[in-house]
Amino acid sequence: MSISFCPPPGEGPEIAFLKRWSIREIEGGGRYLVGWCVANRDGRVSTEIVEFDADARRARTKRAVDMYLLARPGTTRMQVTCGIK
Secondary structure, three states: OOOOOOOOOOOOOEEEEEEEEEEEEOOOOOEEEEEEEOOOOEEEEOOOEEEEEOOOOEEEEOOOEEEEEOOOOOOOHHHHHHOOO
């Protein structure tokens, strides 16, 4: 599978490939993905998850970004640095 950068907003579907990802729930029930974005080589926190397919390792966010989850969940350096539990 090849991985490319996301097109600018409005110029096609946005996609992101995350490694060392996890799902975090905030007070009030919203769930978000936190992980390492392969294309940008940076930490990423999604907008709220609206669809999640565990078998396909795919999530869709409120902003219509398709998040493909590579490998199993894990902890990112960003989560440790920022104290995210």
